Amino acid sequence: MSPDLAEAPSFPERRTCPYHPPESYKQIAERGPLNKVTLWNGRQVWLVTGYAEGRKLLADPRLSADRQQEQYPTMARHLQAQAARKLVLVGEDPPLHDKHRRLLNPEFSLKRARAMHEGIQAIIDELIDNILAIGPGADLVTEYALPIPSRVMSQLVGVPYEDREFFQSATAGVMQARDEHQSQQAGTELAQYLAKLVDVNLVRPGEGVIGRLAEHVHSGELTRDELAQLAMVLMIAGLETTSSMIPLGVITLLEHPDQLEALTSGAVPVPTAVEELLRFLAVTDFAAVRWVTDDIEIAGHTIRAKDGIVVSSTMVNRDPAVHDDPHAFDIARGNRQHLTFGYGIHQCLGQNLARLQLQLAYQTLFRRIPGLGLGIPSEEIRMRTTGTMQGVERLPVVW
Ligand code: HEM
Known part of the structure; x- marks a missing residue:
């Protein structure tokens, strides 16, 4: 290892276990809350592993x-693609960020999520009916983890669910591409598809975010392209995260039978368990991922203007100053x-x-298929090797 890499180890590293961080992450965090790491392109950035420092x-x-x-530090080669860099909202600063976020707020309140409870439960029950009909074995990624957020997001954004094969592969294409070209191509196709959908809604407003915000395009507050880009961010952010998280949580619970029992017996409320899964996974x-516009002094370091910063949720969530025994999975932890x-x-x-989706997904799965188990030995579960999101390609289960 070059002296530079010893000082600034490479980041990110792949997880081999679905729920434990790579050893190198623990070693970095032990050195202090802020450390230099080296990205895929040789650039050095600050990695934040302290919870208080991350929030600050x-x-x-x-x-x-x-x-x-x-x-702006790109975290993987394919994320250099314009399609991944152009993302509105998540890649914007105020005041434009605030304007776009305000326009989306109505769909994302707690009240609105609660109102979606019944609808999401019905989607999940239908998927389980289908799994039980095709069983006693299934791939939980294709039959459950992907369809749940796909249906929810298509309703919320106003994208026809019949087009799911296209939008599932396009959103995955942007985030998990092998290279820049593939990411750009998937992003361009998704943007064109959504722009056409916006055009349809401009003539006859339909359901969801696109239908509601069409009137803001008519009033000149938003452009057609901005609305298509907002829809694109929602589809990517809503699909990739939740569909990756559902299988990881199922594996983690199955690998910790005492914790699963505490969940299914009702000893620990489902929302408390899900909060621990969110922390742990x-x-x-x-x-x-950010860059700094002016020098910042923090934790005895000076972060210089133009330096890059990456906040490691994996390690921040395991900060021993915040969580006792942070590497233990404890669904009763109750520390949010x-x-x-x-x-x-x-x-x-x-x-x-x-x-809400995670709570209903875990609760319903283990209630309706109580004998659920892994269909392959846990050592054979392969983590995805593309993209930076943690996830599995397939999750065979049996009952
Ligand atoms: C387990 C599921 C999810 C996780 C772990 C997750 C994680 C995150 C994180 C870490 C950020 C902050 C990014 C940053 O600061 O640069 C973020 C932002 C965002 N997420 Fe999620 N997300 C999840 C689900 C969702 C869902 C279901 C939706 C859509 C319905 C969504 C929409 C968004 C949007 C639009 C932003 C950008 C907000 C902004 O820039 O103001 N996410 N998410």
Whole structure:
């Protein structure tokens, strides 16, 4: 290892276990809350592994999320594609960010998520009916984890569910592409598809975010392209995260039978268990990527203007200053302090909806298929090797 790499180890590293961080992450975090790491392209950035420091930095207006600037650290080769850099909202700073976020707020309140409870439960029950009919074995990714957020997001955004094969592969294409070209192609096709859908809604407004915001295009508050881009961010953010998280949670629960028993017996409320799964799994691995507009002093370090910052949700969520025995999976923990949904102005817009889908997905699966088990030995479960989101390609289960 070069002296530089010893000082600034490479990041991110792949998880081999669905729920334990790579050893190198633990070693980095042991050195202190802020450390230099080296990205795929040789660039060194600050990796934040301290919970307090992560929150403090993400609330600091000297951090920019603007992905169009060269200072923005790209976390993998394929994410250099314009389609991944151009993302509205998540890649914008105020005031444009605030304007776009305000326009989307109505769909994402806690009240709205609660109103979706029955509808999501019906979707999940129908999927389980189907799984039971094709069983006694199924791939939980294709039959459950992907269709749940696909149906929910298509209704919410106003995208026809019949087009699911296209939008599932396009959203995955942007985030999990092998290279820049593939990511760009998937992003362009998705943007064109959504722009056409916006055009249809401009003539006759349909359901969902696109239908509602069509009138803002007529009034000149939004452009057609902006609305298509907002829809694109929602589809990517809503599908990739939740569909990756559902199988990881199922594996984690099956691998910890005492915890699963505490969940299914009702000893621990489902929302408490899901909060621990969110903390423990940190499915995006890093919650936020930023660059700094002015020097910042923090934890004895000076972060210089133009430096890059990556907040590791995996390690921030396991900060021993915040959680006792942080590497233990304990669904009764009841400590909701984690940064899996980020923090500050970009904190996850869909978190109420994500929590609800996860709660209903785990609760219903284990209630309706009580004998559920892994269809392959756990050592044979392969983590996805593309993209930066943690997930599995397939999850064979039996009952
Ligand atoms: C387990 C599920 C999910 C996880 C772990 C997750 C995680 C995150 C994180 C870490 C951020 C902050 C990114 C940053 O600061 O740069 C974020 C932002 C965002 N998420 Fe989620 N998310 C999840 C589900 C969802 C869902 C279901 C939706 C849509 C319905 C959604 C929509 C968004 C949007 C639109 C943003 C950008 C917000 C902004 O920039 O103001 N997410 N999410």
